[in-house]
Amino acid sequence: MIIVLFGKPGTGKSSLGKYIARKYNFKFFECDDYLTKEILTCIKKNKIITDAMRDKYYKKVIGELKKIKGDVVVSDAIPKDKYRKLFLDLSGDVMLFYLHANKKVILQRLKSRSRKTKHVVDDKYLNKIEEYFEAPKINCVKINSSRTIKETCELLDARLKIFL
Numbered sequence: 001m002i003i004v005l006f007g008k009p010g011t012g013k014s015s016l017g018k019y020i021a022r023k024y025n026f027k028f029f030e031c032d033d034y035l036t037k038e039i040l041t042c043i044k045k046n047k048i049i050t051d052a053m054r055d056k057y058y059k060k061v062i063g064e065l066k067k068i069k070g071d072v073v074v075s076d077a078i079p080k081d082k083y084r085k086l087f088l089d090l091s092g093d094v095m096l097f098y099l100h101a102n103k104k105v106i107l108q109r110l111k112s113r114s115r116k117t118k119h120v121v122d123d124k125y126l127n128k129i130e131e132y133f134e135a136p137k138i139n140c141v142k143i144n145s146s147r148t149i150k151e152t153c154e155l156l157d158a159r160l161k162i163f164l
Helices: 014-026 035-042 050-065 082-089 102-111 123-132 149-163
Strands: 002-006 027-030 071-078 094-100 141-144
Touching: 002 014, 002 035, 002 082, 014 027, 014 071, 014 149, 035 050, 050 082, 082 094, 094 149, 102 123, 141 149
Parallel strands: 002 071, 002 094, 027 071, 094 141
Antiparallel strands: none
């Protein structure tokens, strides 16, 4: 099974992904680990990431995911449905979870994490992401992650028990 957590930065994708991985004995796949130098430069310089850059990046990510044996939970922003569909095309059972939160919570998390984690996106880049992030139209489970991470983990856990 592949569980894909997607949404804007600061919605708790990595925290929830690590929680699922521990609880259900899944492998955790952090897509940020595969960001290209070109994309990292755009983020650092507060520039927009083009679809051509994303096409190359998601080709790499999907290729790496195909190599993984067993259950995996994936964390990535996946800003457009055309890229979300790539994950649905992977073999086996694939579930998409869209994590969303209010902007105040997102900004608070981004400011907090930029001091203590290896995440590449900080609060300064959020506005760029909002320019190109599309609300999902594809079939996915929507979870409001504005509550605490612990509460969101419990909510996600309840949803997963239906499927696992």
